[in-house]
Structure formats: C-alpha cells, structure tokens
Amino acid sequence: MFLYTVRRLASLVPIVVVVMLITFTLGYFGPIDPVRAVLGEEWEDETRYAEVKKALGLDRPFLIQFLDYMGAMFGGNWGQSLSAFGGAASDRAVGEGRGAGFSGTSTGVREMVVGRLGITAQLSFWALVFLATFAILLGVLAAVKQNTAIDYTIVTSSIIASSIPAYVIGPVLLIIFVLKIPVFKTVGGWDGMFSRQAILPAIVLAFGPMLVIVRQTRAGIVEVLGKDFVRTARAKGMPERLVVARHMLRTAMIPVLTSMGLITSGLLTGSLFVEQIFNIPGIGKLAIQTLLSGDHAVFMGVVLFQSLIIVTVNLLTDLLYGGLDPRVTYS
Incomplete structure (x- = not known):
C-alpha cells in the first residue's frame, strides 16, 4: 500500500506539469491581451504599451515565461491578479522593472482561488448531502420494488433529471421558486x-450525478438480494428495513462510495x-470572470x-476502495 501510494504521488508531477503547460499555452496564445486589459483605453499608446508589457515580463520568449511560471508555482508563488494593475498600479509596475506586475499590490492568485473554493466547497457539500440521502434512498426503493411501476418510475425520472443541463433546470427553478412562488431568496452573493x-443551486448541482448513484445503489442491492446472508437474516425474523440497512446496503455501498469520491471532485x-x-462567487464564476477579462494568472491558478x-480525490478514492473491499490488493 505504501509503495503504491508513493508511486501514485510521483505520477502526479508529470500530470500537473502537462496541465500547467496546456493552460499557460492557452493563455499565451489566447485572444485577450493582458496588457490591454491592464491599460484599458491607454493601450493605443505604443510606448506605454511596450513599457507595461516589459514590466509584466510578457515580452520574453514563450519558453522562458513558462519555465519562470512553473518554477514560481512549484515554489508556492502563484503570482498576482492583473485586475488591479491599471492606472497608478501599472505606473508602479513600470517603475519597478521587469516582472514587477506579478509582485505588486494586486490580490494574490492563491488567496483568490482558495477563498472562492471555500464557497464552492460549501455548495458542493449540500449537493453531496442531497445525493447521499435522496439518490441512495431512491436506489434502495427501486431495488426493493424491482420490476414494478415504482422501480420503472424512479429509474426513468433519474434518467430525465440527469439529462437536463444545469443551464436549463437552473433558470426553470429560479422562475418557479424565486419569481412565481417566492420560497427562496433572490439570487446573488453568498x-x-x-x-x-444554498438550497436551489445545491439541488441543481446534484441533478447531473444523481442517475449514477441511483443506478449503482439499485444494482448493488439487486445483486445481494438472493445471497445466503440476506436469506439467513430474513429467516431469523429480522425486519426488512434492518435487513436492507445492515446487510444489503452495507455491501452495496462500496461502489457507491467510490463513485461519490469522483463525483465530489x-x-x-x-x-x-x-x-x-x-x-x-465561487471558483467556477471566478474562472469565467478571469477568462473573459484576460486575467490569465488567476485563470491558470484556477x-x-x-x-x-x-x-488528489482520484488517489484518495482508489485508496478508500482498497480499504473498504479487502479483495482489492495493491502492487
């Protein structure tokens, strides 16, 4: 187990490097010029443009910029947002010399990303609670009522719900529960x-993976319905709900829990x-804002x-699966 974990951790390094290279390349050759984003209307001044570009270190060759960026990231310096580098801030960057734009007074990328991630994590937590309760219960009910109208209704409804994109179901729920029936607060902020x-967005976020949990739970329960230990528990007079909770669900939850790990990421x-x-204002919204504004440092950080x-979650899921199922061995 230990050697397997070490090898998996070592394999993360090239993956991270490739991701960094792809995102840096997209930012470097992207349609939005970060210097123009900094200068605003002043970008037409060629002298001014060249000064700021040099101050931000963007006049260097691609490979040199990428190696500097990669070294800084591995060193824990994720850089600074360019969003505050207009006007007087860009003057300071020019005065301080090459690359000063990434060490000035703007907000740090790591702080921005971690702060927004906290909001997204809170939202994801409630989505997981929704999945761990309603989706699993629906899967159990569908398995217990196998090949009945209840089973077909649950599976069909889950397929339909998971097939509707978030950008469709989200506005629909907004119209119904915010505008028509004002049950929830008007959206905006956190x-x-x-x-x-947090309720409506968490429900919408959980719609996508709901089918996976329902079907895996149903399949796991159906698989153990005819097992000897289940028949023995029933023969001893154990109530059906305890048979399901203590024997069926416990065995069926192994693939469900591993899927929940992947769903979490x-x-x-x-x-x-x-x-x-x-x-x-979560990490997803931050990604859109920085991509559209040309704030490549923050976007690459996201x-x-x-x-x-x-x-990381994939690694933890693999290790968790081995801990839950003793039949799995690592070599």
Missing part, C-alpha cells in the same frame, strides 16, 4: 452554507454553470487548483 440561498470543479446562473483536486 450568505453562507446554512442559508436558504466533479462538483468542486464543475459548478461553473450553476454559480453563473445563481450569481454565486485550472491548476482544480486539476490538483481531481488527481
């Missing part, structure tokens, strides 16, 4: 994970549409952080 404001990194629809989340 009042905390325990506010009613998906929720943390795939909340872009939901945050945009509900105007939640993508890198999300990549780290995905590979």
